[in-house]
Amino acid sequence: MGQGSENLAHIFHKVETQQCLAKDEYKASIKELRLNLLQLQAQARELSIPVVILIVGLDGSGRGDALNLMAEFLDPRHINTHNLWSPTDEELQRPLFWRYWRAMPATGEIGVFFNGWYRDPFYENALGSMGDEDFERKMRSISRFEKMLVDDGALVLKFWFHLTAKAQRERIRTYRKNPGSGFIVTREEIERVEHYSQLVLTAARGITVTNTTEAPWFLIDSYDRRFRDVQFLQNLAEGFRQAIEKKQNAPVHTTSTAPLSHWENTASILDAVDLERSVEGNGYAKQLKAQQKRLGTAAWKALEQGISSIIIFEGWDAAGKGGTIRRMVQAMDARLYKVISVAAPTDEEKKHHYLWRFWRHVPRAGFVTIYDRSWYGRVLVERVEELAQFHEWNRAYQEINDFEYQLVRHGIVVVKFWLHISHEEQLQRFRHRQETPWKQHKITEEDWRNRDKWDQYKRAVDDMVAKTSTTLAPWHIIPANSKRSARVEVIRTVSDALEVAIRK
Amino acid sequence: MGQGSENLAHIFHKVETQQCLAKDEYKASIKELRLNLLQLQAQARELSIPVVILIVGLDGSGRGDALNLMAEFLDPRHINTHNLWSPTDEELQRPLFWRYWRAMPATGEIGVFFNGWYRDPFYENALGSMGDEDFERKMRSISRFEKMLVDDGALVLKFWFHLTAKAQRERIRTYRKNPGSGFIVTREEIERVEHYSQLVLTAARGITVTNTTEAPWFLIDSYDRRFRDVQFLQNLAEGFRQAIEKKQNAPVHTTSTAPLSHWENTASILDAVDLERSVEGNGYAKQLKAQQKRLGTAAWKALEQGISSIIIFEGWDAAGKGGTIRRMVQAMDARLYKVISVAAPTDEEKKHHYLWRFWRHVPRAGFVTIYDRSWYGRVLVERVEELAQFHEWNRAYQEINDFEYQLVRHGIVVVKFWLHISHEEQLQRFRHRQETPWKQHKITEEDWRNRDKWDQYKRAVDDMVAKTSTTLAPWHIIPANSKRSARVEVIRTVSDALEVAIRK
Known part of the structure; x- marks a missing residue:
């Protein structure tokens, strides 16, 4: 007492x-x-x-x-x-x-x-x-x-x-x-x-x-x-x-970017990322296979032990999220994972707190849920596009930390990736998409608009990483100018996390 | 074999x-x-x-x-x-x-x-x-x-x-x-x-x-x-x-009322209902109390035995569904029942079979779910208003019977009510609502439009009762010109059904 x-x-x-x-x-x-x-x-x-x-x-x-x-x-x-x-x-x-x-x-x-x-x-x-x-x-x-x-x-x-x-x-x-x-x-x-x-x-x-x-x-x-x-x-x-x-009588909140102005001259965490890393020719196939094998085994063992995991993918447009996810799920039995692609909320979801729709999908014991974009949309796109107001996205950091704390405390493995590419690399990939007939659907006006807001997104990423990279659920910033190196590193990181949880 | x-x-x-x-x-x-x-x-x-x-x-x-x-x-x-x-x-x-x-x-x-x-x-x-x-x-x-x-x-x-x-x-x-x-x-x-x-x-x-x-x-x-x-x-x-x-290449179905033309001169099951029944003064309070007590006891016993029930209310506009439901839930502990008011489907629901939204709400063992309107909307309002096409509502009878068969086979008590009032009684109630300030919100243009389609609805009710009144889940047509008599009869019917299930 x-x-x-x-x-x-x-x-x-x-x-x-x-x-x-x-x-x-x-x-x-x-x-x-x-x-x-x-x-x-x-x-x-x-x-x-x-x-x-x-x-x-x-x-x-x-x-x-x-x-x-x-x-x-x-x-x-x-x-x-x-x-x-x-x-x-x-x-x-x-x-x-x-x-x-x-x-x-x-x-x-x-x-x-x-x-x-x-x-x-x-x-x-x-x-x-x-x-x-x-x-x-x-x-x-x-x-x-x-x-x-x-x-x-x-x-x-x-x-x-x-x-x-x-x-x-x-x-x-x-x-x-x-x-x-x-x-x-x-x-x-x-x-x-x-x-x-x-x-x-x-x-x-x-x-x-x-x-x-x-x-x-x-x-x-x-x-x-x-x-x-x-x-x-x-x-x-x-x-x-x-x-x-x-x-x-609720005051009409207006979005304000003022509280963050001191950021303008600050170095970004993303600037420190070494984007030159890559994997050479044959080495890639071999490394990928090895990491996929580890992951496949770990996923079965996690099922046996009832350990769930939540893998989150955020990153620049064209950073290679989709391709990386595909390499990841190749490694696992289709009965063990679920990929959730975060789109606009449904009308039922809109009638609840923004975290409600993510709580809905918390996996049962032993399964893997992969998020292609996630609740971090609140502090990224919703912030930059002013879809959420300052007081809304600003309190979201704490709300998200609380949410992830509950997941991790329950024994769920949470792994968060930001796939990072350079501004130039993105331009090349956008152009490549436009020039390749069967990739044209992957590039839209919106992608170009987002590209124009690169610096604002960068600031949002800096805040996000600074405020939500917790001991229990740290961010992994993955250099992704080389798709191959990014894929291997992502799968390795997930395998590491699962193996640590399994050994416990 | x-x-x-x-x-x-x-x-x-x-x-x-x-x-x-x-x-x-x-x-x-x-x-x-x-x-x-x-x-x-x-x-x-x-x-x-x-x-x-x-x-x-x-x-x-x-x-x-x-x-x-x-x-x-x-x-x-x-x-x-x-x-x-x-x-x-x-x-x-x-x-x-x-x-x-x-x-x-x-x-x-x-x-x-x-x-x-x-x-x-x-x-x-x-x-x-x-x-x-x-x-x-x-x-x-x-x-x-x-x-x-x-x-x-x-x-x-x-x-x-x-x-x-x-x-x-x-x-x-x-x-x-x-x-x-x-x-x-x-x-x-x-x-x-x-x-x-x-x-x-x-x-x-x-x-x-x-x-x-x-x-x-x-x-x-x-x-x-x-x-x-x-x-x-x-x-x-x-x-x-x-x-x-x-x-x-799907053919464009057009709604057809042709197959039912032979109904025009047929007597309606609703015409045979004795609407004159009523309960006298003091008798009402006493009877209502007695039936409510039965129901309250039966609901606790059903919880103990894990017997769920689904009570469905359909009926003419202003037939007294809301008032009857209120008298019914008065009898039960609030932790035991759930009232579902069927409105337009949400966008998630629209992306599924029309029965999906009802399957979602099937109660867990021991609880009572009360539907204020139900899946019968498919063969009533959706038919009459041509929101569903002929082939859609016409096959719904069998689909609904299959659905209810599964509920009953699982041990769920299913009770279905049609609250019946006369065309004249409805007019009086509509007028009364219009004249009573705090009841005006209960009467809309749509109610008057529905009233004009009385005969079409009557035909739809006849078909519904004929095709979905099964041994396992029969329809109860309740004369409701007297609200009091209807309330007592509804609660008595539900109590009867619960008690039979409990005794088994």
């Missing part, structure tokens, strides 16, 4: 008043709230706000009943409740948050997460299986996750349904005596009552860390059923109202 | 020639095929043809190597190989074909299914765990499934890689001695060699039943590696070519 945390539980004092509400007063409030909520839901839907509601709290607090009341009041067609019981095997084979991402509401929809992403860490820390340091790290990472949703326009409201120890004991006793329809008090719940004070201290710490302006906590005094419901629905309505107001 | 099936295996004679191909000839053919295939893939992509390739055959036939060669030749960004190993628990909780539907390629993409949907029934029948009758039924249902894909514009090509018994034994022996990188001959495979003759007879029967013009089988003599690859790729190219030609 962290220092001074014994005193943290005082945050719950103001919801331990055991206040009650008379029936008449309840009925009047509820009637008004019902109408309000339905209207607020419709307004949020019109404004395309995705709403995330977390229902967390003590056993016996009746948070399930409160949830049912809310569900009854809102338009059921645009609300989806997720009770994430034990993870399925498809979920277990992916990073923890995959199950939350797949349940994330689209714009205009409401996603209710019963127990949210808090229950497990709360219990694990309270019962001692998760140390305090891990717990705090976990809470901070949850905070970043929630901030990311809010930054993207979501409304995140978190409710903690509280009871005093005495009230909880009584409540559980009553439930046991009068089991409602289907509602069962489990042995586990009864045992957990014994850990009331640990749990409440942990919750106090967790709530304190994660109670942010972006994703606030609402503490609900749950002693009296009527008082509980009214408080809950009032806070919910207030949360909706604030989000709607915020959205309506 | 069916009568005369002993002779069926002769279908394989022509691929037991053990023909070989010289290296030079192989190289020349392969080079040409490579170019052809890449072009054909691009053409199919331009024509938005989804391509389904099934790679099936005997162990040791090298079908995996052939698949890898194909994957190497085609554009890897638009091909996806599915080796459906043991089903995951998410798959086990849904009808068998859910796993194939979720892997189905979108238009312009290629989906390769290793072992397809044939391997399991072939082995089960050959090794005796699936009787001949079940096997034939299974094959016929597969044929209908494939026909459905093809009717929708897909190309379905099926390959059987064949070997003689002697050649298979030798091949497996060689593999065991020289295990390739990662390739392992399992004990299971060695044992299966003993069942060669049963398996080949079963395969012959299965292939004979499912070898249709729509989804043809290609038998590949796999004795010689080079001969095998060339045959395979040639047949593949030929399949592509024919599909492209067919698509380019």
Whole structure:
């Protein structure tokens, strides 16, 4: 338990008043709230706000009943409740948050997460299986996750349904005596009552860390059923109202390149790349074969051991991404890999956070996913073409680092390539494409336009590498003026990474 | 084994020639095929043809190597190989074909299914765990499934890689001695060699039943590696070519209402509905409560027993679908149900068969999915508004019956409601909506347009009920001039259905 945390539980004092509400007063409030909520839901839907509601709290607090009341009041067609019981095997084979991402509401929809992403860490820390340091790290990472949703326009409201120890004991006793329809008090719940004070201290710490302006906590005094419901629905309505107001008054962001002007005279990391490297004649075929053989073997072994990998290809137009990917997959059994070519998002994808579509494709244990362009589009093309605003692409570095951290922590091998060619080499390749009949489709007006923005892209690449080359997922800048040398080096790098993971 | 099936295996004679191909000839053919295939893939992509390739055959036939060669030749960004190993628990909780539907390629993409949907029934029948009758039924249902894909514009090509018994034994022996990188001959495979003759007879029967013009089988003599690859790729190219030609020369279908003209003077099933039924004053509240209580209890029990249910609401505009659904979900814990309001398909959904979007949402074991409008839109609004062509909606009855059959066979409770009101009652409700400020948004120009087409809709409902009211999934036509009576009856019907399933 962290220092001074014994005193943290005082945050719950103001919801331990055991206040009650008379029936008449309840009925009047509820009637008004019902109408309000339905209207607020419709307004949020019109404004395309995705709403995330977390229902967390003590056993016996009746948070399930409160949830049912809310569900009854809102338009059921645009609300989806997720009770994430034990993870399925498809979920277990992916990073923890995959199950939350797949349940994330689209714009205009409401996603209710019963127990949210808090229950497990709360219990694990309270019962001692998760140390305090891990717990705090976990809470901070949850905070970043929630901030990311809010930054993207979501409304995140978190409710903690509280009871005093005495009230909880009584409540559980009553439930046991009068089991409602289907509602069962489990042995586990009864045992957990014994850990009331640990749990409440942990919750106090967790709530304190994660109670942010972006994703606030609402503490609900749950002693009296009527008082509980009214408080809950009032806070919910207030949360909706604030989000709607915020959205309506949102400042119009304009893209700004100012913060990066100091870069102009700075040397680029790309200038240091030795582009003269190449592989001589026969050496190429031999080296390529050798590396492909390594990769093919490693891919099968990775399957056996359940090690997934994600290989990302970014690089200049005509840098040879497609050809390199083809040489790479030649080495592997077709049942083991999947190539994802990142194009414009679909309309379902557009209704979610930009990382959602990449979470969708996180591979199951043992498989290889190859990205021909990737989530880095956010800080490359979307930045340069001003498709994302400054505050959007600027916060993406941290979001991407968090995402990759989760992948790597789950045991996924992440390898990132930037295929680098010189400005002159690109020109020659463009010309060659134009002159070769069956390559003409590979060169478009857009490629020439991108070429004109070479320096802006260069700056974006510098920022990207500087900000997202982490120990866990470093960038590999591959000199690619010689296609052959680039192919061999890429396949060697992937094999190295897989072999290291396999040996572990 | 069916009568005369002993002779069926002769279908394989022509691929037991053990023909070989010289290296030079192989190289020349392969080079040409490579170019052809890449072009054909691009053409199919331009024509938005989804391509389904099934790679099936005997162990040791090298079908995996052939698949890898194909994957190497085609554009890897638009091909996806599915080796459906043991089903995951998410798959086990849904009808068998859910796993194939979720892997189905979108238009312009290629989906390769290793072992397809044939391997399991072939082995089960050959090794005796699936009787001949079940096997034939299974094959016929597969044929209908494939026909459905093809009717929708897909190309379905099926390959059987064949070997003689002697050649298979030798091949497996060689593999065991020289295990390739990662390739392992399992004990299971060695044992299966003993069942060669049963398996080949079963395969012959299965292939004979499912070898249709729509989804043809290609038998590949796999004795010689080079001969095998060339045959395979040639047949593949030929399949592509024919599909492209067919698509380019496709007749322009025009919607025709002719086949149904004999209906004009026929009595409608809806005319026989007694619309005068109603529930008196206090009786309503009491009856509703009683039925809601039954439903709430049944929903928890269904969760315990892993029984899912799908409740479908269709009916006239203003028939009270929304209000009825709200009364229904009031009865259930919000964690147990999901309401899906069927709107226009998303662009991802448009790239698939119209049933794909419904397969996506098939609930996991124990949950309730409620559809506010459903797949019946195909034979109602899409028919009447001519959004689907005659041949499209006309074949949908059979497709829907097949779909629901799979749901029910998996143990899912399917309940279908048509909420029926009179033409006059609809007019009154429309007017009431127009006059009530907070109901005005519920009435649009489209509602009035639909109302003008009352008779056409009536005819469509008659056809729908006649053709899709099956023993397993009957239609319930609910008189709904009295909203109260309709609500009670709907909830009672659902409770009945759930209780019957729970008692089983």
